[in-house]
Amino acid sequence: MASSIRVRAIANGETTDVQTLIQHPMDSGFIKDDKGAFIPAHYIKELTFEHNGKPVFIADWGTAVSKDPYVKFAFKGGAKGDDLKVSWIDNKGESDIATFKIQ
Amino acid sequence: MTTFEEGFPVTRRLVLRGAGSVALAGLGIASLGVPTGLAAANDKYPEEAFRQKDNKEAIKLLYGLPIEPSDKIKLDAPEIAENGAVVPISVSTSLADVTSIAFVVPENPNVLAAYYKIPQGTMPNVANRLKMAKTSNVIVIVESAGKLFSATKEVKVTVGGCGG
Amino acid sequence: MRFWLTTLAILWVAHPACAADGIDPAADARAFRNFFVQKFPNVKLEDFANGPYALNEDMRRQWEEKEQFPPYEFSLEMGKELFAKPFVNGKHYADCFPDRGIGVRQDYPQFDDKSGKVVTLELALNRCREANGERAITYTGDDMAALTAYMAFTSRGKPFNIKIPDDPRALEAYENGKRYFYTRRGQLNFSCATCHVQNPGERLRAEVLAPALGILNAMPIYRSEWGSMGTTSRRFTTCNSQVRGVPLEPQSDEYRDLEYFLSYVSNGLPISGPGSRP
Numbered sequence A: 001m002a003s004s005i006r007v008r009a010i011a012n013g014e015t016t017d018v019q020t021l022i023q024h025p026m027d028s029g030f031i032k033d034d035k036g037a038f039i040p041a042h043y044i045k046e047l048t049f050e051h052n053g054k055p056v057f058i059a060d061w062g063t064a065v066s067k068d069p070y071v072k073f074a075f076k077g078g079a080k081g082d083d084l085k086v087s088w089i090d091n092k093g094e095s096d097i098a099t100f101k102i103q
Numbered sequence B: 001m002t003t004f005e006e007g008f009p010v011t012r013r014l015v016l017r018g019a020g021s022v023a024l025a026g027l028g029i030a031s032l033g034v035p036t037g038l039a040a041a042n043d044k045y046p047e048e049a050f051r052q053k054d055n056k057e058a059i060k061l062l063y064g065l066p067i068e069p070s071d072k073i074k075l076d077a078p079e080i081a082e083n084g085a086v087v088p089i090s091v092s093t094s095l096a097d098v099t100s101i102a103f104v105v106p107e108n109p110n111v112l113a114a115y116y117k118i119p120q121g122t123m124p125n126v127a128n129r130l131k132m133a134k135t136s137n138v139i140v141i142v143e144s145a146g147k148l149f150s151a152t153k154e155v156k157v158t159v160g161g162c163g164g
Numbered sequence C: 001m002r003f004w005l006t007t008l009a010i011l012w013v014a015h016p017a018c019a020a021d022g023i024d025p026a027a028d029a030r031a032f033r034n035f036f037v038q039k040f041p042n043v044k045l046e047d048f049a050n051g052p053y054a055l056n057e058d059m060r061r062q063w064e065e066k067e068q069f070p071p072y073e074f075s076l077e078m079g080k081e082l083f084a085k086p087f088v089n090g091k092h093y094a095d096c097f098p099d100r101g102i103g104v105r106q107d108y109p110q111f112d113d114k115s116g117k118v119v120t121l122e123l124a125l126n127r128c129r130e131a132n133g134e135r136a137i138t139y140t141g142d143d144m145a146a147l148t149a150y151m152a153f154t155s156r157g158k159p160f161n162i163k164i165p166d167d168p169r170a171l172e173a174y175e176n177g178k179r180y181f182y183t184r185r186g187q188l189n190f191s192c193a194t195c196h197v198q199n200p201g202e203r204l205r206a207e208v209l210a211p212a213l214g215i216l217n218a219m220p221i222y223r224s225e226w227g228s229m230g231t232t233s234r235r236f237t238t239c240n241s242q243v244r245g246v247p248l249e250p251q252s253d254e255y256r257d258l259e260y261f262l263s264y265v266s267n268g269l270p271i272s273g274p275g276s277r278p
Helices: B034-040 B056-061 C001-012 C024-037 C045-054 C059-067 C073-084 C119-129 C142-153 C168-183 C190-197 C232-242 C253-264
Strands: A005-012 A016-024 A044-051 A054-061 A070-076 A083-090 A093-099 B001-005 B008-010 B067-068 B072-078 B089-095 B099-103 B112-117 B126-132 B136-144 B147-157 C108-113 C117-119 C221-223 C229-232 C275-277
Touching: A005 A083, A005 A093, A016 A044, A044 A070, A044 C117, A093 C253, B008 C253, B034 B072, B056 B099, B056 B112, B072 B136, B072 B147, B072 C073, B089 B099, B089 B136, B089 C059, B099 B126, B112 B126, B126 C045, C024 C045, C024 C168, C045 C059, C045 C275, C059 C275, C073 C142, C108 C168, C117 C119, C117 C253, C119 C142, C142 C232, C168 C253, C229 C232, C232 C253
Parallel strands: B067 B147, C221 C275
Antiparallel strands: A005 A016, A016 A070, A044 A054, A044 A083, A054 B112, A070 B126, A083 A093, B001 B008, B072 B089, B089 B126, B099 B112, B099 B136, B136 B147, C108 C117, C221 C229
16 A cells, blocks of 8 residues: 555544554654664654545644554544545655545 | 745655655645645644743743643553553543643653644544653643643653653 | 382383473473463463563553554555565465465464474465575564564464474474573573563563563564564564573574474464564
């Protein structure tokens, strides 16, 4: 799979529960490599979830979010079969977008 | 180095992943493929707040409001982190009209770890995994009806998440 | 006197589980299991496959939370892709294993009659590659970890089913593994047993030690310390280094025999791999 984003979105009565795991180094800039040089900071800054064109959750992240970051949240509305669009952009300007179906 | 113009990141190279690679080397534009969610977000990414080494400064930049502790916030974090690089921390609250939730780790090199915007219709609960450099309090701040409330828990860290 | 000696000799030789030199793996396994079950009466037998998480509540909660969407997800995906990828000659890993390699992890290591040696899953994978015109991959590397992670995943829940045939070479390999396990080594002069039999649940610096029972059931493991998935080979070599001993070559005879012994004494406990560990 080319995308870095994995999502499990489940409609649960009134709310939709969303979990996401993203493949990203989230380098803080504080860690050295074997040669003693600092590995430059490389981290996702903004992560956005949209349903029906409207943002339902926005994460602003710093360097203290773990590698291969994870977040879980829930929002009202959202039915099985609906699209959930997920996008992120990092400090290097790299980005990724993917759309998932709510189960 | 990323600079911001009208909320759009402007970099010398913009690489898209998942939709094929499009390298725009040498061009100063970033209009292609920038997630629309970012353009729609009212607030800019709080760059300065994320650079702060002091709690009060970070919170001042992020909110500029006083905080009071609340027992209506349930902060879940381990007693002793298995590894400071991945500490599962979650929060839930019964406070009403929550519009944002922030996590501050005072002993981290940059104290603000994460800031979540909660639009109307989204539940005031978040679970995430954070790095902790060493034993520290974890402070969660909940913005409810324009006021700030917090809960704190100490997490012991033996193997740090910042290379220690 | 001679009558009694002869009677004893006859009875001893007639013992069903013994080879002439008194190796009794079944008795060992029973004793091994009983030792841990008595030491930790509140731990369910199958939970020993979860190592330190079976012994420490605070750690268990962190583990359970991460298991909802585990960090090893990407390695597991890569493993599935690697496993399905054909060799240059068009054949696949599936052609080298029974049941196309799905749900077979619990049968490894195995004693190979032809070579008279123990074959581990990692070794079998590289042999498969070489038999099909591909170069072997590093035992301690990411690809081997991903492949074994996928194969372990297809066997999750199945009980370890290691066989020791009635062959003196197999019994000797088992006994070598057992001897390795209990021998002290390195500057710290620790044996595997020092940590994993004498001190499970205790802390060694910042780590909570896993019990030896079920210790390989979770292999390969995504260690927080490594920030990546690592094979049994990787763990054995780093354990040796940690007691300031000289690590052996991955898949050396001693390591293969050690894996044979440790897997056998955990027969009946479920495969829990790929696992997460601190």
